[in-house]
Amino acid sequence: MEDAMKNLSVEDEPTASPSEPRKQKKKKVLLMGKSGSGKSSMRSIIFSNYVAKETRRLGATIDVDLSHVKFLGNLTLNLWDCGGQDAFMENYLAQQRQHVFSNVGVLIYVFDIESRDFDRDLLTYRSIIGALQQFSPTASIYILVHKMDLVVPNQREEIYNDRVSLIRGKSDTFNPIPFATSIWDQSLYKAWAEIIHDLVPNLDQIEKHLGSLGKIIQAEEVLLFERSSFLVVSSWTSAIGAQNPTTDRFERLSNIIKNFKQGTSKFTGTPKSAEQFVILEIKLKVFSMFVIKFTTNTYLAVVLPPGEERFNSALENCKIALKEFEDLDSPAKKGSDRGATSSET
Amino acid sequence: MPLLYTGRRRTKLDRKYNGPARQGPVRHISPAQLNLERVYEQNRLNSQKKDVAKVPEPAPGPAAKGKPRLLLMGQRRSGKSSISSVVFHKMPPNETLFLESTARIQKDSMHSFMDFQVWDFPGQVDFLDPSFDLDAIFGEIGALIWVIDAQDEYLEAINRLNSTILNLQPSYPNINIEVFIHKVDGLSDDYKLDIQRDIMQRIQDELSDHGIENAPINYHLTSIYNHSIFEAFSKVIQELIPHLPTLEALLNDLCRSCRFQKAYLFDVLSKIYIATDSSPVDMPSYEICSDYIDVIVDVSEIYGWARPSEYIAQLEGEPWNKKLEDQVACKDAESAIVLTDMKRPIMLREVNKYLALVAIMREGSFEKMPLVTMNVETVVAGLTEVFEITKQRK
Numbered sequence: 001m002e003d004a005m006k007n008l009s010v011e012d013e014p015t016a017s018p019s020e021p022r023k024q025k026k027k028k029v030l031l032m033g034k035s036g037s038g039k040s041s042m043r044s045i046i047f048s049n050y051v052a053k054e055t056r057r058l059g060a061t062i063d064v065d066l067s068h069v070k071f072l073g074n075l076t077l078n079l080w081d082c083g084g085q086d087a088f089m090e091n092y093l094a095q096q097r098q099h100v101f102s103n104v105g106v107l108i109y110v111f112d113i114e115s116r117d118f119d120r121d122l123l124t125y126r127s128i129i130g131a132l133q134q135f136s137p138t139a140s141i142y143i144l145v146h147k148m149d150l151v152v153p154n155q156r157e158e159i160y161n162d163r164v165s166l167i168r169g170k171s172d173t174f175n176p177i178p179f180a181t182s183i184w185d186q187s188l189y190k191a192w193a194e195i196i197h198d199l200v201p202n203l204d205q206i207e208k209h210l211g212s213l214g215k216i217i218q219a220e221e222v223l224l225f226e227r228s229s230f231l232v233v234s235s236w237t238s239a240i241g242a243q244n245p246t247t248d249r250f251e252r253l254s255n256i257i258k259n260f261k262q263g264t265s266k267f268t269g270t271p272k273s274a275e276q277f278v279i280l281e282i283k284l285k286v287f288s289m290f291v292i293k294f295t296t297n298t299y300l301a302v303v304l305p306p307g308e309e310r311f312n313s314a315l316e317n318c319k320i321a322l323k324e325f326e327d328l329d330s331p332a333k334k335g336s337d338r339g340a341t342s343s344e345t
Numbered sequence: 346m347p348l349l350y351t352g353r354r355r356t357k358l359d360r361k362y363n364g365p366a367r368q369g370p371v372r373h374i375s376p377a378q379l380n381l382e383r384v385y386e387q388n389r390l391n392s393q394k395k396d397v398a399k400v401p402e403p404a405p406g407p408a409a410k411g412k413p414r415l416l417l418m419g420q421r422r423s424g425k426s427s428i429s430s431v432v433f434h435k436m437p438p439n440e441t442l443f444l445e446s447t448a449r450i451q452k453d454s455m456h457s458f459m460d461f462q463v464w465d466f467p468g469q470v471d472f473l474d475p476s477f478d479l480d481a482i483f484g485e486i487g488a489l490i491w492v493i494d495a496q497d498e499y500l501e502a503i504n505r506l507n508s509t510i511l512n513l514q515p516s517y518p519n520i521n522i523e524v525f526i527h528k529v530d531g532l533s534d535d536y537k538l539d540i541q542r543d544i545m546q547r548i549q550d551e552l553s554d555h556g557i558e559n560a561p562i563n564y565h566l567t568s569i570y571n572h573s574i575f576e577a578f579s580k581v582i583q584e585l586i587p588h589l590p591t592l593e594a595l596l597n598d599l600c601r602s603c604r605f606q607k608a609y610l611f612d613v614l615s616k617i618y619i620a621t622d623s624s625p626v627d628m629p630s631y632e633i634c635s636d637y638i639d640v641i642v643d644v645s646e647i648y649g650w651a652r653p654s655e656y657i658a659q660l661e662g663e664p665w666n667k668k669l670e671d672q673v674a675c676k677d678a679e680s681a682i683v684l685t686d687m688k689r690p691i692m693l694r695e696v697n698k699y700l701a702l703v704a705i706m707r708e709g710s711f712e713k714m715p716l717v718t719m720n721v722e723t724v725v726a727g728l729t730e731v732f733e734i735t736k737q738r739k
Contacts, residue, residue, distance in 0.1 A: 053439070220648075240656050249647045256643045263636035267629050268684055275685055282641055282680040283673065287648045303648055305660050307672035 026078045027105030029199075032128060034121055035060065035084035037112035038146045041183055043067075043081055046192050046229050049272035051262055052183045063088055064100070071226060071297070075200060093127055097135070104136040108195065109176075110144045111163065113151055118163070126170045133172055141176040142195050143167055149182040156180065186251035193231040193250060200233055206325070210236040213321050214302075217314035220287065221303040223250065224294070228273055230254045230261070233298065241303065253301070257291070283311065290315060295326050414485055415581065418466045418509070419492030420502045421446060424527045424569070428492065429453060429465050431569045432578055432615055438569045483513060487585045488521040495540050495566075496528045503544060507551040514557055522562045523581050524548070530568035537566055572632050579618045591731050592620035599704070599724045600624070603717045606689070608704040609634050610696070610728070613642065619700070634703040637691055641680055677725075679718070683711050690714075694721050696728050 031039050041055035047069050061083035069077040082092060082100070092100045109128070115121055132139055145163055148156055164178045179191035197203065206224065213236075214222040220241035224234040232250040246252070264276040280291040287303055288311050294300035304314055417425045427441035433453060451465035464482075483489075491509070493502045506524070513520060526544060529537050541564055552560055563584075565577035583589055596608045600622045607630045610620040616635045661669055670676065677695035684690070690711040694702045702725060710717065 240652065243650075243653070244648065245650055246647045252647055253644070256640055260636055260640045263633055264684055267633040268688070270685060277685065278683045280640075280680075280682040282644060282678075283675065284645050284649065284678045285673075285676075286650075286652060288673075289644065289648065305652070305656075306669055307660070307665070308674045309665075309672065 026076065027103055029077050029079045029106045029108065030100070030104055031079060031081045031108045031110070033084050033110030033144075033146075034112055034115065034124065035086070037084060037110045037115070038183065039084065039110050040065070040081055042110070042144075042146070042181070042188055042192075043079070045183055045188060046231070047079075049228070049258065049261065049265075051259065055183060060085065063091075070228070071196070071199075077199065089124060093131055097131055101131045101135040104132060104139040106195065106199065107132060107139055107141045108144060109141065110146050111167070113145050113147050113159065113163070118166075122166065122170055125167065129170065129172050129174065132174075137173075139174075140198065141171065141174045142191070143176045143178040144181045144191055145178065146181050148180045148187065149184045186248060186255045189231060189251040189254045190248065192229075193233075193254070196226065196229075196231055196233060203234060206234045207236065209321075209324060210234055213318070214238060217302065217304070217317050218310065219302050219304050219314065221301075223253070223301040225254070225257075225291075225299040225301065227275070227297045227299060230258050230299070281311075292318060294318075294322060298325070414464060414487055416464045416466060416482070416486050416489045417492060418489060419525075419527075420494065420497075420505065421467065423492045423494040423497075423502065425465050425492050426451070427569055428525070428527070428567075428574060429463050432574060432617070433463060441569060479516070483517050483520065486517070486520055488523050488581050489513070490523045490525055490581065492525045492527050493544065494528050495526045495532065495537070499540075499544065500547075503547050503551075507548060510548075510552060510560060510562075511555055511557070514560065520561075521581070521584050522560065523577075524562060524564045525567045525574075525577060526564060527567050529566045529573075530570045541566060572628060572635060575616055575618075575635065576626070576628070576631065578615070582617055582619055586619060588731050588734075589620060592728065593623060595724055595727050595731070596620060596622040599720060603704070603720050604707050604710060606630070606705045606707055608702065611635070611638060611701050611703055612699055613638060613701050614699065630705050633691065634705070637682065637693060637703060638701060641678070641693060645678075675718070675722070681711070681714065692717065692721070694725060696725050697732065700728075700732075702728070 031043060033039050038055075040058050040061050041050075044050040044055055044058060045052065047067075061081055063083050065081040065083070067079045067081065069079050071077050080100070082088065107128070109125060111118075111121060111125075129141075132141075143164070145160055148160070151159055160180045167176065167178070177194075179187070179194070181187045181191050200206075210222050210224060213219075215238075219236075220238050221244075222236045223232050225231065226233050231254055235250065237244075261272060261276045265272045265274070268276070270276070275293060277291075278293045282289045283306065285306065288306050289301065289303045290311070291299055291301040292315070300318060302314060302318060304310055417429060419425055424441075426444050426447050427438075429451070430436040430441055430444065431438055447465055447467045449467060453463040453465065489509075491502075491506050493499050493506070510522060524544065526537075526541055529540075532540075545564055548562065552558075563580070565573075565580065567574045567577045586592070592610060596610065599605060600608050605622075607624060607627075608622050609618040609631070611618050611634065616638060618631070618634075657669060661667065665672060675694075678701075679692070679694045681690055681692045688708050690706045692704050692706060692714075696702055702721065704721075706717070
């Protein structure tokens with residue numbers, strides 16, 4: 001039986017067609033918002049493996065904090081964390097206007113839900129939108145209404161909807177995608193996973209391959225995690241897996257494993273950003289699951305029905321399929337020229 | 346006093362016990378005795394069924410109706426409720442700031458491998474007041490945990506602890522007294538030890554002034570912000586387990602045969618370890634094991650939903666043609682993780698509803714996993730047997 005399973009492979013998939021050459025300049029991801037709204041905190045949690053309470057140590061961001069975040073092979077996020085104090089804001093909008101707002105791929109704008117002067121926040125947002133309209137009219141915008149944990153639970157929905165409709169009114173021709181977030185739960189992972197999802201090139205290919213892999217190994221669910229941030233980049237869910245009542249499971253998994261990585265790094269004495277484990281097997285009564293180190297920049301999680309043979313053959317098959325995914329992850333190695341910049345959505 | 350000399354965990358079933366027969370209002374039951382009495386009672390009832398005419402004598406001592414009980418006491422605002430919330434209710438430590446002060450005795454039953462009761466005792470209640478039924482409070486107690494706030498003036502707390510011990514010693518000499526020197530996070534190591542030494546000295550002096558030597562007192566440095574509180578509870582609970590040496594011997598054998606670095610038997614719910622092998626306990630390995638349990642519990646919460654029956658039927662049909670239970674190698678949960686570069690794999694195996702065996706393996710032993718699994722299987726069978734013997738049957 002296992003041999004039969006192994007003979008099936010994902011090779012019958014057509015390989016990715018080369019797209020436009022990647023000579024263009026890397027697009028920026030701008031992270032903006034009022035001072036103290038939590039921009040640097042969320043950046044540290046997502047990309048630098050901080051836990052929520054460690055963000056208390058962070059000081060104010062002075063001017064622009066530039067960082068290149070390596071993500072999925074040769075996709076580098078050119079992340080601009082812009083200090084939010086008024087003096088800096090004026091500076092961005094005046095002297096550095098072109099420098100900051102040209103060639104922007106994505107603008108992530110953070111609103112503090114606790115802000116006492118929401119009208120002023122809107123005004124700043126309006127002028128940012130103006131500048132963006134002028135230099136990068138094709139950029140996509142994400143609105144994070146942050147610190148939701150500070151609002152009484154039964155009022156959250158109402159206040160959030162209220163804020164979002166006001167923000168939409170000020171967004172000109174852009175169509176911002178709003179999220180309610182908090183660093184204290186998984187909502188932050190959900191928002192960022194969706195943002196990242198839109199940034200990854202040749203995602204269609206990856207998703208297609210994941211689907212065929214999932215079908216072959218008879219999985220309930222297959223998830224592809226980015227290595228350093230442990231965000232779900234891509235996923236495939238079978239008809240059965242889709243009946244799972246836990247709808248926020250991807251974010252929760254990210255959260256669980258990220259928290260565990262804190263512990264393992266303390267135990268092994270390695271930096272948090274390093275690879276913390278190579279394989280995790282869980283065999284329980286109703287399901288079995290494994291998470292393996294997959295390509296250079298990803299981890300693969302597979303949820304299967306119980307059964308020893310099924311589990312082992314699936315594990316072997318995933319190792320075979322690895323070759324196919326390696327190319328999709330880092331096409332530069334092959335010399336092909338797939339778009340590696342943050343693409344417009 | 347002869348009673349004191351007997352020390353703790355010596356019961357009248359123990360030959361060394363030379364105190365007066367414990368009957369009448371004073372009811373001390375050590376857990377070992379409790380279990381022996383249960384077994385005795387069982388046997389008695391069984392033989393009663395077989396032979397109605399010949400009825401053996403009832404078990405010596407009072408009937409074992411209660412569960413072994415842990416009592417949390419201390420001055421108010423010393424952190425008793427925080428401790429019980431963090432350890433038994435999985436409350437995040439930083440949320441304990443919002444706990445109200447406890448106004449009445451909070452009884453908490455912990456449904457675990459042994460049935461524990463944790464009584465959270467309000468700090469302001471003077472239980473030595475004659476209106477309190479001392480016997481009702483201390484009658485079946487296994488251990489008295491006295492919490493002292495290390496970041497506060499502790500002289501008053503020590504005085505109360507001393508008077509409590511002096512009051513309890515004559516009537517309940519077998520109660521383990523565990524002093525938690527609490528809130529030591531943020532204190533330097535030297536300072537912590539100074540405080541511990543100071544507190545120990547003061548208690549010892551006071552007790553020996555009253556002619557009590559070698560009182561059964563243990564000291565623990567604890568904080569809810571790290572794993573030290575779990576560690577301390579583990580030690581407290583281990584004192585109450587009658588078959589601890591057997592469990593330890595089993596784990597030792599396992600560690601030797603599988604070349605494990607460290608093996609723990611965990612209570613999954615509270616993440617207290619109830620037994621470990623005899624190599625010294627180091628904090629990092631305990632922490633990693635307890636975090637690992639968290640991961641598995643959390644993941645199973647996400648994916649452990651009940652699958653529809655048609656789906657199960659399909660899985661059991663072609664091409665497997667086997668019941669799902671027969672397709673798996675192990676009926677209970679098992680899991681393994683390999684940390685960086687094949688170094689130090691960690692394995693977990695469910696023992697029963699409440700307990701899990703977690704072991705840190707040596708480098709490169711993941712390839713021998715099948716062998717390890719087999720050994721673990723045998724040990725788990727042994728552990729189950731040990732618990733089966735001491736379990737109360739209906």
